[in-house]
Amino acid sequence: MQRRHLVLLALGTAGGLPLRAAALGATALPDALAVPGGVALVDLGPAPTRPTARLGDRPVMVLPHAERAGDWVAVVGISLAADPRGRQVLAVHGDGGRVRELKFALGPKAYAEQRLTVAPKHVELSPADLARHERERVHLGQVLQRFNRAREPATLRLLVPTPGPRSSSFGLRRVFNGQSRNPHSGMDIAAPTGTPVVSAAAGEVLDTGDYFFNGHTVIVDHGMGLLTLYCHLSAVDAAPGAVLEAGTPIGKVGATGRVTGAHLHFSVYLNAAPVDPALFLPAA
Template sequence: MACLFLHRSPWRGIAAALVLSAACLSAPHAGALELPRARSVPGGVAIVDLGTSAAAPQAMLDGEPVLVVGEGGRWQAVVGIRLDAGPGMRELVVRHEGGAEARLPFAVGPVRYAEQRLKVAPGKVDLSAEDLARHEREREHLAAVAATRSDAPPASLRMRPPADGRRSSSFGLRRVFNGQPRNPHSGMDIAAPAGAPVVAAAAGRVIDSGDYFFNGGTVWLDHGSGLLTMYCHLSAVDVKPGDLVAAGQRIGAVGATGRATGPHLHWSVSLNRAMVDPALFLDEGGGRK
């Protein structure tokens, strides 16, 4: 089924792996949160130890603020790593209150994702002039939605599956539509019957809903500090921008709208503006396969 979308390191030096979520500079989370599973690869999450201090430090990766969480004066950065990032060393720019700026390295390891070949309607690959113009308009709007960052920290960094069903396509798959390579799969597909309920993976605020050329019926949720989730191909949308939803609350229904080969839910997680593997946020380590 198809769809398109748009470490611990010592303070002084050597990198090692692990970061988690996105951007809370002005209001870092001061309480203990259960972190997602760390996987410091492209499309993964790294957890970086920032050391101890009375006040929460600020952290940035490539100019983007990164989520900082802590308890008892010990702080960690939770970092989303972009799918198009290459393996090697990366640096967090860290500022402690009243202190100098420091650069904290961490390692990003290599990863190889599988390839998937799919057959869809020709008009969903070779776009008409009208459809291309629509896609360009939507892409600009969706880029602005994806850039949302609210200061409030997430209530949770663990999520529940947003639909019951088999995982039919995993994050990172290299997609080939009708023989033409396209961007890697930026989410998790869950196979479920048309009309099956789709629920919020975590508590949040609705920041966008609509019907898009590739994504079909879509809902975006903001969970705070740069942690967002997206739900696509919906046959029904039950929420509107501005609504506050609880974890597990119904937000829509499974469908096959947009570019899809059959009913399913495409679910994406974005952290500091990087699409990352949703399976890292699930307690059961990825959902039913």
């Protein structure tokens, strides 16, 4: 392993060309954007074995550095709620129980805000719906904390899960009748009901369900805290535990859950934080 990396390193630096991680077999990384809702790539330096790292109480993904053999990089999802005025603190656990703190700064990011005034019946849930939503919120919160060390993502460059125009509404803050809602945690892709939806990368189906807000939903675990979520499906063609290749059909676009029209809601989670899917997808 060590020797192969050294050979690749020599190839990559010959002629002074930047190393193409994908071409050399290292895991291709998403675009780095250290802002709330973005992805920070934090250099952990050299270590004889893969260190573990945590941000707060969450484990984060650690991968071999693409360009420097023996070095490691943490791929950190930044919560939309993170305060860019404070430094983020990564706790890195190395050999022999050694723990060090690595601090990194965030840049600011202004997400749009949408203020809507609607009839109360459109935003206030019945006691039964509220109870259902609360159960589902707890369940999904647990599912999305999954951190599977046994699976290392083959790539963090994702496939577009369904063809169609993509919204840039990730992070949009919505205020209904003066009350703040959770910011929009994904990307909406407009497509007619029945359009096939495929897994954005290789992985394992972690959860499926019919949820109050999300409708028919599939969640795929790609390993080390990288999950993708597909919502409002008209049909689900995947069962929990199924192992998928990148591009395997998992369902069809629909308008289930609380939506006004057919589209795919697509979210990407890293260390339980929803991050901007556009950082992982080819340019539209």
